[in-house]
Amino acid sequence: MKVNHVPTYTMSEDEVSKIVKSCDTHKVPIVPYGGATSIEGHTLSPNGGVCIDMSMMNSIKALHIEDMDVVVEPGIGWMELNEYLEPYGLFFPLDPGPGATIGGMCATRCSGSLAVRYGTMRDNVISLKVVLANGDIVKTASRARKSAAGYDLTRLVIGSEGTLGVITEVTLRLQKIPQHSVVAMCNFPSIKDAADVAIATMMSGIQVSRVELMDEVQVKAINIANGKDLPEIPTLMFEFIGTEAYAREQTQIVQKIAAEHNGSDFVFAEDPEAKKDLWKIRKEALWACFAMEPNFEAMISDVCVPLSHLAELISRSKQELDASPLVCTVIAHAGDGNFHTVILFDPNIEEHRQEAERLNKFMVLTALSMEGTCTGEHGVGTGKVKYLEKELGVEALRTMKRIKAALDPNSIMNPGKLIPPHICF
């Protein structure tokens, strides 16, 4: 259908292609730039060069309601897109940092609180258009929901962090706004109990749409930042969706699981505004932490393990965090086995920085020892480069480097990111 959405700027795909081609000719580095909410130094320019502000391509090109998909330019934000989609009863279920753009979300293979139900960016993109280093404009797939037509270029570009090309168009799979949702909070005497309930819920086969875990420190930060008085103990936040009867049925099953693990009675957010408010608070949890230490910086760890290891990972990490002189909060997309900590430190104090690094490393190595990954959703950037070889082995990295060299022989696309510098082939 014809789209009623006025883009703010009008940079075109052809212009991007010309810029990139010219940079390739002159061997000038390019850093694509979206919402700049990424966390691992993705948009740093260690070698200088040209930064392309993709927020200048932010139009909605076509909405196909019957196919539940939308074709957008990469610079549009997920929040802006969802505002546009709401009147049609549709939404896009990935919710990373407020301000993130669809292009940046593709490039980082992001996820968020709803990934447990709808999958990550990997699962929700139908096709892309990408400008490669040589200026070629590549269409990665048709608009069909599924296809077996050749290599999965869509997925190759998703998670490539601007190192293979510039995304200039994205076709996204959309979801129906659920008829009904139940949002509930539940408290636990220990963080292990909370993690165990998240695991047991997933194992029960129940399709929750969110299972978010916070420790007592994170809840405290939220209370301070938002003037709330939530009980400052380990907490799970759930969302159940579907028809009213179904959501109620699911809620009862999970309330029972929680009770078996020392959980409190569920406290429900009833009206739509209260629900929205709760998820907004959760989404902004990182910023809430600064309410505790306004002049500090935050280092954010992001590991993910097979679900059966989550409780142990969290318990071991929590012990280490509690013993540290730094203030640290725990926050997890628990249903996926995805675990974050926010480590607050004074950037002017070298020991602080080192301690933050030590804690981050402790969590990564613990996750890797449990067959996990050094990044569940934030990506590699420069921050996680040093852990990739331990996680995947040198053969995998050599393979990535070969692909990179084949598509970007002059290494102009976001150099210094994702692939460790020592890898050669």
Place this chain on the structure above:
Amino acid sequence: MKVNHVPTYTMSEDEVSKIVKSCDTHKVPIVPYGGATSIEGHTLSPNGGVCIDMSMMNSIKALHIEDMDVVVEPGIGWMELNEYLEPYGLFFPLDPGPGATIGGMCATRCSGSLAVRYGTMRDNVISLKVVLANGDIVKTASRARKSAAGYDLTRLVIGSEGTLGVITEVTLRLQKIPQHSVVAMCNFPSIKDAADVAIATMMSGIQVSRVELMDEVQVKAINIANGKDLPEIPTLMFEFIGTEAYAREQTQIVQKIAAEHNGSDFVFAEDPEAKKDLWKIRKEALWACFAMEPNFEAMISDVCVPLSHLAELISRSKQELDASPLVCTVIAHAGDGNFHTVILFDPNIEEHRQEAERLNKFMVLTALSMEGTCTGEHGVGTGKVKYLEKELGVEALRTMKRIKAALDPNSIMNPGKLIPPHICF
């Protein structure tokens, strides 16, 4: 947990690596070979060479019940795997041809009747081990459910049809066997009505687990082959899963949608055996066609379009098929917009072959004109090579060729498949 499963053979990953390396040194082509159920000439050896029978690596290496995943060698069949998993209340939801192996299923990016609910092979593989042309054994990902650690090598190999490497290990995401399922059939005066109901069902947001469509000719073939007396008119087969209450609720909603489009009352398969029998009959529908023309061969088309175009694609194809002198059946994973025809022809009659080709081409070009794909699930092999450029453009194919050349410089891995021979860069 320790696995109680005795593999039939014991070829090892190291042996595969040695074979491949040696072939690379001597520039000898390799064709990996799984269950040989693929449909587009995937396992032909146009240049001779070595065929590696992957069914010789068919052990189950580890089952992680709490993580709902399993680590297998590639030669195990999906049916054998599901027999093994059943006592644990788990299953793997991809169901291509009976006899297909997990390795072949990865290599073709297959799907099947349950993809509408669980996604395709792309969505259900956690990680792979792959022997590349140089003999490197590459681990593509950790065992975590989600990860943003580098290029998505897992997805690059899924759908690569043996042209990038030999898959030697697969970690699969499993599903709980649903508590309850409802299986129902519904008849329609026209195939367009049936297609419209499939579309309306998907648009309603209902999570069906199967929506399979058959035309009157396909039902007739099934009746002859299986001694059944199903009404020989266009038919939809549905499956709804979940708790009993939920499955019932969903069934009622869809029954109502069907009634609005001239559908009959639902006929239910009640006991577990009757349900299994029905899906078995559906799965073997291709073979049933030979009951009508025992000495003929079958050409099977496999296109997929955005759902809103399905009814029109089917109507236009059906007109063309009905006007043809050849016997043709229609069969579709309708919820995905994925549409097959089985075209029966006498391989000894040149006009037959040409007519089958013409019909196949008609359907592909019609699908492409609707932003669809030339293959929804069967893959490219040699059969669809000629349509790829029209679907994706030469830039995409050049990109694929570059990747292929980077990972397999001597072009020993399943040469002649997937990438059109005229593409150069």
